[in-house]
Amino acid sequence: MNLLTIIGESLRALRTNRLRTGLTMLGMIIGVAAVVLLISIGQGAQSKINQSIATMGSNLFIVLPGATSSGGLSFGSGSVKTLTVGDSEAIAELSLVEATAPVISGTAQLNYGANNWSTTITGTTPDYFNVGNWNIESGTFFSESEMRSAVRVAVLGKETARNLFGQEGATGKIIRVTNRPFLVIGVLEAKGQSLSGRDQDDNVFIPLTTSERQITGNQFPGSIRYMMVQAKSAKTMDEAEAEIVDLLRQRHRITGDMENDFTVRNLAAIADVATGTAKLMSLMLGAIASISLLVGGIGIMNIMLVSVTERTREIGIRMAIGANRRAILTQFLAEAVMICILGGVAGIILGISGAWIVSQLADMLIVITLGMVVLAFAFASAIGIFFGFYPARKAALLKPVEALRYE
Amino acid sequence: MLPVRPSTSSQPLIKIEHLCKSYALDNQANGSLNSQVLFDINIEIGQGEFVAIMGHSGSGKSTLMNILGCLDTPSSGRYWFSGQDVAALSGDALAQIRNRNIGFVFQGFNLLKRMTALDNVATPLLYAGMSRASSRKRALEQLRLTGLTDFSLYQPNQLSGGQQQRVAISRALINQPQLILADEPTGNLDSQTSCEIMALFQQLNREQNITIVLVTHEDDIAAYANRLIRFKDGRVIHDESVT
Numbered sequence: 001m002n003l004l005t006i007i008g009e010s011l012r013a014l015r016t017n018r019l020r021t022g023l024t025m026l027g028m029i030i031g032v033a034a035v036v037l038l039i040s041i042g043q044g045a046q047s048k049i050n051q052s053i054a055t056m057g058s059n060l061f062i063v064l065p066g067a068t069s070s071g072g073l074s075f076g077s078g079s080v081k082t083l084t085v086g087d088s089e090a091i092a093e094l095s096l097v098e099a100t101a102p103v104i105s106g107t108a109q110l111n112y113g114a115n116n117w118s119t120t121i122t123g124t125t126p127d128y129f130n131v132g133n134w135n136i137e138s139g140t141f142f143s144e145s146e147m148r149s150a151v152r153v154a155v156l157g158k159e160t161a162r163n164l165f166g167q168e169g170a171t172g173k174i175i176r177v178t179n180r181p182f183l184v185i186g187v188l189e190a191k192g193q194s195l196s197g198r199d200q201d202d203n204v205f206i207p208l209t210t211s212e213r214q215i216t217g218n219q220f221p222g223s224i225r226y227m228m229v230q231a232k233s234a235k236t237m238d239e240a241e242a243e244i245v246d247l248l249r250q251r252h253r254i255t256g257d258m259e260n261d262f263t264v265r266n267l268a269a270i271a272d273v274a275t276g277t278a279k280l281m282s283l284m285l286g287a288i289a290s291i292s293l294l295v296g297g298i299g300i301m302n303i304m305l306v307s308v309t310e311r312t313r314e315i316g317i318r319m320a321i322g323a324n325r326r327a328i329l330t331q332f333l334a335e336a337v338m339i340c341i342l343g344g345v346a347g348i349i350l351g352i353s354g355a356w357i358v359s360q361l362a363d364m365l366i367v368i369t370l371g372m373v374v375l376a377f378a379f380a381s382a383i384g385i386f387f388g389f390y391p392a393r394k395a396a397l398l399k400p401v402e403a404l405r406y407e
Numbered sequence: 408m409l410p411v412r413p414s415t416s417s418q419p420l421i422k423i424e425h426l427c428k429s430y431a432l433d434n435q436a437n438g439s440l441n442s443q444v445l446f447d448i449n450i451e452i453g454q455g456e457f458v459a460i461m462g463h464s465g466s467g468k469s470t471l472m473n474i475l476g477c478l479d480t481p482s483s484g485r486y487w488f489s490g491q492d493v494a495a496l497s498g499d500a501l502a503q504i505r506n507r508n509i510g511f512v513f514q515g516f517n518l519l520k521r522m523t524a525l526d527n528v529a530t531p532l533l534y535a536g537m538s539r540a541s542s543r544k545r546a547l548e549q550l551r552l553t554g555l556t557d558f559s560l561y562q563p564n565q566l567s568g569g570q571q572q573r574v575a576i577s578r579a580l581i582n583q584p585q586l587i588l589a590d591e592p593t594g595n596l597d598s599q600t601s602c603e604i605m606a607l608f609q610q611l612n613r614e615q616n617i618t619i620v621l622v623t624h625e626d627d628i629a630a631y632a633n634r635l636i637r638f639k640d641g642r643v644i645h646d647e648s649v650t
Contacts, residue, residue, distance in 0.1 A: 005539050016521045317517045320478060321578065322506020322534040324499045400505075401479040404517070 010334035017307075024303045025343040027296030028380060032347025033354060034289035035376050036368070040355040042282030043367040049278045053271040055191040055200065057133035059098070059237060060267040061229040063091070063244065066260050082261045084222045085208070087251055091229055092127075094247060096240035098232045101128035102224040104208060106216040111176040112164040119160050121177065121204050123211020129155075129188075131230045139171035139186030142207050150209035154182040157203035158190040178215060182206065195274055229264075237266060290379070296343070297383035304336050304391035315395050316403030329396035336388020337381060344380030348373055418490045420585060420618050421452040421475060426484030428470050444470045446641045448484070454585060455616045457609070459629035462638030468622050469590060471638075475620060476509055476588045477501040489585070506534050510579025514591040516571040518563040524550065524574045525559040531581050549577045553607070569600035576607060580617075587611070589621045593628055605631045 014021045065082040088102035101124050108121040122128075129141045142153050154177065161170045161184075170184045191200040206215065208224075231240035241264055248262050249255075308315070315328055323331075352368055359366040429443040444467045452458055462468045473479035474486060477493060486493045488504060496504070511517075518527050525546050532542035550559050553573045563571055572592060579587055589608065593601035609631050611617045623629050630649075637645035 002538065005533055008539070012521075313517075314519060317519060318530070318534075319502065320476070320505060320511050320517070321531045322502055322582075324502035324534075326499075327502075327534055399479075401473045404478065 006330055006334045007338065009331060010338045013331075013335055014338060020303060021339065024300055025339050025346070027299040028293070028340050028343025028383075029347040029350060031289070031293030031296040032344050032376050032380050033351035034292050035286060035379070036348055036351025036372065037354045037358070038285035038289045039282065039372050039376075040351070040366045040368045041358065041364065042278070042285040043369065043372070044359075044365040046275070046278040046282055047367050048365045049195070049274050052193060052195045053275070055133060056194070056267060056271065057131055057228075057230065058268070059231040059234050060131065061231065061237075061241065061244065062226055062265045062267060063087075063229055063248070064226045064263045064265065066262045082252065083224050083227060085224060086222060087248060088224065088227045090247060090251060091227070091244055094240070094243045096232050096236050096243055098230040099127045099131050100230070101125050101131045101228045102208060103128070103227060104211050104216050104225050106211075108178050108204065108215060110160065110164060110204060111179075112173065115164050115166075117160060117163040119157075119202050119204055121206065121211065121215060123206055123208040123216060125208055128205070128228065131228045134191070135189040137187045137189045138169065139184070141186055142205075147207040147209055150207060150213055152177075152180060152182045152210055152214070153185045153206065155186040155188060155205040156184055157188055157201040157205075159199055159201035160204055161187045163202075177204070177206070180214060195271065234268065237268060241266060293379060293383060297340075297387040300336055300339055300384065301387035301391060304332060304388055305394070307335070308332060308391045308395040311395075312398065312403050312406040315398055316400055316406060319398075319400040320404060325396040328398075329392045332392035332395045333385065333388045336392065337384035340380045340384030340388075341377075344377050347380070348376055351376070419451040419487075420454045420456075420489060421450065421620075422487040423448055423450045424485045425449065426474070426481045426486060428467070428474065428479075429482045444641050445474075445481075448643060450636065450643065450646070452618060452620065454618055455612070456634055457612045457619045457621070457632045458634045458636060459621045459623060459632035460636045460638060461622075461624060461626075461629055463624070466638040467641040468638045472588055472590050472620070472622055475586075476511060477504050502534075506531055507582050508584050508586060510576075510582070510584040510587045512572070512575050512579050512587060512589040512592045514594040516563065516568075516575045516595070518571055518574055518578075520563060523560045523562055524555060524566065524570075524577075527563070527574055528577045528581055531578060535582060546577070546581060549581050550574075553577045553580075567600075568596050569603060572596060572600075572604055573607070576604070580611070584617065586618045586620065589619065591622055591624075593623070593625070601628065 063083065083102075085102050088100045091097055092100040104123040106121055107118060110117045110119060125147055126141055126144055128134075129136075134141075136155075137158065139155070141155060142151070146153055154175065156164070156170055164170065164175060165173070170187050173184050174181050175184055176182070188201070188205075194200050212221070229240075229244060231237050244264055245260065249260065252261055254260060318328065318331075352373075355366045355368060358364060426445060426448040427443065428445040429441045432440045432442050448471065460468045460471065470479065474481055477488070480494070489508065493501070493504075505511075518524075519530065522530075525543060528549055529539075529542040529546035532545055533539065537545070547556070547559060550556055553576060555570065555573055555577065558566060558570055558574075561570075563574070566574065576587075587608070592608075593604055596604065605628060608619055608621070612619050619632075621628070621632060629635055632649070634648045635645070636643060
């Protein structure tokens with residue numbers, strides 16, 4: 001018998017007991033739909049994290065002032081400003097470091113016309129935009145010379161610009177930052193949420209010098225809140241970190257087993273952890289859904305065993321008119337596989353629709369890939385073959401005379 | 408797997424020597440008991456014969472039919488079909504003999520349910536490797552020969568007993584077998600229909616030289632045959648040609 005005939009025969013057999021076929025198939029449909037739905041949710045979460053990581057900039061360290069102690073009294077991390085612009089400039093000279101960006105930050109009230117908005121103000125150097133992987137939407141970043149001469153210019157985050165200006169263009173307008181007039185020279189492209197869930201677009205950037213002298217002020221001139229450091233290559237992150245630590249210990253005169261008064265954080269490592277967690281979650285969701293597929297498969301095996309027993313006489317007749325073992329095996333295997341394939345297709349459609357509904361209702365990012373659909377389909381067929389084989393073999397091994405005599 | 412060649416006139420279609428058949432009965436109290444059904448049977452049937460096998464129920468005639476039809480295997484003794492030793496053949500080779508060389512007609516018709524008469528008749532051709540379209544064409548032709556053209560798309564439960572048996576005979580004939588084994592083919596039919604069916608067998612035997620082995624316990628049915636074999640308690644007690 002050729003394949004088309006076998007498929008035709010098995011479909012006919014499945015049609016004769018529609019309710020039973022439908023219920024058996026339902027196990028498969030639910031299993032496949034669950035796999036598609038849960039994996040697409042998992043992959044959605046994963047790609048959301050990947051997007052956040054992509055906006056972060058590559059090969060980044062963040063260097064923070066660390067805990068210090070003075071005369072037996074310890075101060076919390078960041079309470080003493082141990083890092084300086086000088087540290088930042090020195091680190092930028094290191095062989096494995098591409099660039100650095102020192103940051104002073106605080107909160108500021110911004111006014112434009114009748115609108116006012118309170119946001120984070122970041123005083124930094126022009127390198128910051130490069131290091132942090134920022135793109136300009138309109139206007140320009142501030143320049144090295146504007147930095148040096150402490151000009152009152154500001155670059156707005158997208159969200160800040162929207163709150164102050166609405167639909168109006170912001171570039172070229174004068175805003176007031178804590179009552180001092182600033183010229184808006186640029187608006188940044190939106191980045192969305194950071195890994196920690198902070199809105200990265202609600203921000204205003206001004207030159208470090210301007211900030212220090214006119215806005216945030218500074219207890220200790222030259223000290224900074226933290227700095228971003230970009231390493232030259234992803235491969236030499238660990239070596240670069242060692243260089244930074246050595247240099248800072250030297251500059252801060254920390255010797256022997258004295259504790260560092262600064263902390264170097266590798267953001268790539270943090271990103272790796274986040275990606276790893278998302279992957280694990282994706283895998284776990286898939287595994288849980290696979291269990292329902294397995295249960296569906298057992299249901300198919302159960303029904304096929306009942307069907308073989310019920311149709312013993314039919315098997316006997318078929319053997320009497322010339323069906324060999326392989327023909328009987330193929331017939332019953334084809335029925336199990338057809339249940340799985342039809343159920344698999346329905347399950348994929350249901351799973352994709354479910355994923356779409358979830359993405360609409362819960363405002364979640366859902367990712368459906370062709371590979372995933374193919375995988376679910378292949379898995380369903382494999383389950384059909386695996387669980388259909390035993391009943392089919394049982395049918396094929398019946399003795400013709402006994403099968404014929406079966407009442 | 409060697410296809411069975413049509414027998415030459417010199418060798419019998421069926422040759423059985425010292426054939427015995429016993430079933431192992433599992434009995435908890437007495438261990439395993441053997442129940443012997445056939446004792447030392449020796450029969451030769453030539454191409455073109457029309458043989459009736461008679462005997463009371465339990466005399467072993469159905470068991471012999473199953474062995475002749477390659478549905479069951481003897482416990483001892485030998486069986487040559489068309490000169491081939493059946494014991495030496497694989498399961499697939501036996502299936503092929505059942506498919507190509509033997510046609511079965513049963514008392515209970517044994518048609519496949521929820522399938523049209525046409526598809527029932529065409530199924531052996533599918534197992535022989537023919538495509539669905541050409542098998543249906545051949546089946547339709549066969550149904551025409553047995554006078555069932557109008558009923559080709561009916562399912563077995565929509566047909567009368569006589570019509571069902573004609574469909575079964577069409578199915579048995581579809582691969583042009585040398586042998587038809589009919590196990591009480593008229594057992595479920597009224598006398599009028601029985602006569603029609605027997606006339607059909609007689610016609611097939613005379614016109615197409617098909618060997619027919621028929622099991623029955625009715626004398627008037629057995630009268631259609633040219634040779635009568637009587638069974639009693641698993642032994643042949645009578646074997647004669649009648650005219």
